[in-house]
Amino acid sequence: MRKTYIAIVILCATPVLFGQQGRSLPDLKAEATAEVDKLQTLTQQMVDEIFSFGELGFQEYETSRYVTAILEKNGFRIERQVAGIPTAWSGSYGSGKPVIAFITDLDCIPRASQKPGVAYHDPLVEGAPGHGEGHNSGMAVNVTAALVLKKLIDEHHLAGTIKIFPGVAEELLGTKAFYVRAGLFKDVDIVLGAHVSSDFSTSYATGDGESSGLVSVQYFFHGKAAHAAMAPWQGRSALDAVELMDTGWDFRREHLRPAQRSHRVIINGGDQPNVVPSEAAVWYYFRELDYTHIKELYDLGNSIADSAAKMTGTTVDHKLVGSAWPPFFNKVIAEAQQKNIEAVGLPKWTEADQTLAKALQKEIGAKAEGLPEKIESLSEPAKEQMGGPSDDVGDISWNVPMTYLMYPANIPNLPGHSWPNAVAMATPIAHKGSTAGAKVQALTALDFLLQPELVQRAWDYFRNEQTKDVHYSSFLSPEDRPAIEMNKEKMERFLPQLKKFYYDPARYKSYLEQLGISTQQ
Ligand SMILES: [Zn+2]
Numbered sequence: 001m002r003k004t005y006i007a008i009v010i011l012c013a014t015p016v017l018f019g020q021q022g023r024s025l026p027d028l029k030a031e032a033t034a035e036v037d038k039l040q041t042l043t044q045q046m047v048d049e050i051f052s053f054g055e056l057g058f059q060e061y062e063t064s065r066y067v068t069a070i071l072e073k074n075g076f077r078i079e080r081q082v083a084g085i086p087t088a089w090s091g092s093y094g095s096g097k098p099v100i101a102f103i104t105d106l107d108c109i110p111r112a113s114q115k116p117g118v119a120y121h122d123p124l125v126e127g128a129p130g131h132g133e134g135h136n137s138g139m140a141v142n143v144t145a146a147l148v149l150k151k152l153i154d155e156h157h158l159a160g161t162i163k164i165f166p167g168v169a170e171e172l173l174g175t176k177a178f179y180v181r182a183g184l185f186k187d188v189d190i191v192l193g194a195h196v197s198s199d200f201s202t203s204y205a206t207g208d209g210e211s212s213g214l215v216s217v218q219y220f221f222h223g224k225a226a227h228a229a230m231a232p233w234q235g236r237s238a239l240d241a242v243e244l245m246d247t248g249w250d251f252r253r254e255h256l257r258p259a260q261r262s263h264r265v266i267i268n269g270g271d272q273p274n275v276v277p278s279e280a281a282v283w284y285y286f287r288e289l290d291y292t293h294i295k296e297l298y299d300l301g302n303s304i305a306d307s308a309a310k311m312t313g314t315t316v317d318h319k320l321v322g323s324a325w326p327p328f329f330n331k332v333i334a335e336a337q338q339k340n341i342e343a344v345g346l347p348k349w350t351e352a353d354q355t356l357a358k359a360l361q362k363e364i365g366a367k368a369e370g371l372p373e374k375i376e377s378l379s380e381p382a383k384e385q386m387g388g389p390s391d392d393v394g395d396i397s398w399n400v401p402m403t404y405l406m407y408p409a410n411i412p413n414l415p416g417h418s419w420p421n422a423v424a425m426a427t428p429i430a431h432k433g434s435t436a437g438a439k440v441q442a443l444t445a446l447d448f449l450l451q452p453e454l455v456q457r458a459w460d461y462f463r464n465e466q467t468k469d470v471h472y473s474s475f476l477s478p479e480d481r482p483a484i485e486m487n488k489e490k491m492e493r494f495l496p497q498l499k500k501f502y503y504d505p506a507r508y509k510s511y512l513e514q515l516g517i518s519t520q521q
Pocket residue numbers: 105133135170195
C-alpha cells in the first residue's frame with residue numbers, strides 16, 4: 001500500500017516540470033529557442049508581407065487571410081468573424097488546460113506609407129496608409145512562437161491549449177471590449193500580448209503610469225440646408241454646432257483634471273460654402289486614468305454636444321466607435337517574462353542597423369543614439385500616473401491575467417503614428433527584433449504550460465490585488481456594435497496601388513530586395 005501511495009505522489013508531481021517524455025523545463029526552453037531560430041526566414045517573410053499589405057483598422061482582410069492560412073496549414077483550428085467582426089478570428093492548437101492566449105495588433109496608420117530602410121520621408125504610395133506604428137511585426141512574433149509551441153506539444157505530449165487572436169482595429173480602440181463581451185477569453189488562463197517597441201521590456205500594474213483609458217465618440221449634428229446668401233435665415237448650420245461644441249470643450253478644458261487628454265478631428269464640415277451645411281460631424285477621443293473619470297468626460301462631451309445643438313437649432317446624436325480600459329498587467333507573468341527577456345537578450349545589431357537608426361534620428365531632429373544595447377530591469381510601477389496613450393488590450397487585462405511584451409523591432413526616439421515609425425519595420429532591425437520577441441513569447445508560454453502553480457499565482461494576484469477594489473464594467477452599451485464600416489472607403493481607394501507593392505517571397509528573399517533598397521554601407 002505504502003509503495004503504491006509513493007508512486008502516485010511521484011506520478012502526480014512529475015507533470016509539473018516535465019513533459020510526458022520527461023524533458024525538463026530548461027531543456028524545453030532551449031529547444032524552443034533553437035526552433036524559433038530555425039523559423040527566422042518565415043518570421044522575416046511575415047514581417048515583410050504584412051508590412052506590404054498596409055491595411056487600416058477593420059479592413060485587415062489580406063493580413064487576416066495570410067496569417068490564418070499559415071496557421072491552418074500548420075494544423076491550427078481557425079474560427080472566423082469572431083465577435084461579429086469580419087477581419088477577426090481565433091486560432092487554437094492543443095487541448096485542455098491551461099489555455100495560453102497570444103494577442104497582437106494587425107492594423108496600420110493613415111498616410112504613413114513609407115519605403116523601408118530609407119531614412120527620409122519617401123512614401124511607397126503617396127497619401128496611402130502604412131505601418132507607421134510597426135504592427136506588421138506582431139503576428140510574426142506570435143505566430144512564430146505558436147508554431148514552435150505546437151511542435152513541442154506534439155513531440156513531448158504537453159497538455160494545454162495555445163490560442164492566438166488578432167488585435168483588429170487597435171488604432172481605433174475598436175475591438176477588445178467587443179471580444180470580451182463575446183466571451184472570447186472566458187476559458188483563457190493567461191494572455192500574453194506583444195507590441196512593437198524600441199526596447200525589450202515588460203511591466204506590471206500601471207507600469208510607467210503613462211497610459212490612459214478612453215472612449216472614442218463621433219457626434220453627428222443635423223441642421224437644415226439653405227442658400228447661404230439668398231436665404232440663410234431658413235437654414236440651420238450643423239457646422240456651427242460642431243464649431244460651438246469644439247469651442248465649448250476647449251473653454252471647459254481649463255477646468256478638467258490635468259490627467260485628461262482629449263482631442264478631435266472634424267470628419268464632416270459640410271460640402272461647399274454657399275450651402276448651409278445640413279450635416280456635420282466631429283470625432284472625439286476622451287482619455288482619463290480610470291473608468292469613473294473617463295465616464296465623466298464622456299457624459300460631459302454628450303452634454304456639451306446637446307448644448308451646441310440647442311444654440312444652433314440643430315439636433316445631435318452620437319456613436320461610440322471605440323473604448324479602452326487603462327491597462328493593468330500581471331506581476332507574476334511580468335516577473336517570469338522579465339527572466340526570459342534577460343535570457344534571450346537584445347538582438348545583435350550590425351553597423352548597418354545602427355547607421356540606419358542614427359540617420360533617421362538625425363533626419364527628424366531626435367537624439368541620434370542609435371539602437372539600444374542594454375536591457376533594463378523590471379521596474380516598480382510609477383507612483384504618480386501621468387496618463388498618455390491608450391490600448392484596447394486594457395479591457396482584456398481586467399478580465400484575465402495578462403502582460404504586454406515590448407519587443408525591440410523599431411528605432412528609439414521616434415514620434416509614433418507616422419512615417420518615421422515605418423522606416424525600420426521591414427528591415428533586419430524588425431526581423432531580428434521579432435525573432436527575439438518570439439523567443440520570449442514561447443518561453444513565457446512554456447513557463448505557464450508546465451507550472452500550474454504559476455498559473456494559480458497569476459490568478460491570485462489578479463483576484464486578490466488587481467481586482468480587489470476595482471471591478472470591470474464595459475463602456476459599451478448593449479446597442480453598441482463594432483464600427484466595422486470604418487476605413488472602408490479609404491482602403492478601397494488605395495488598394496489598387498498598394499497591391500502593386502505586395503511582397504512576393506517566392507521571387508525575393510526580402511522586401512528590401514524586391515524594392516531594390518540596400519541598407520548595407
Ligand atoms: Zn500599437
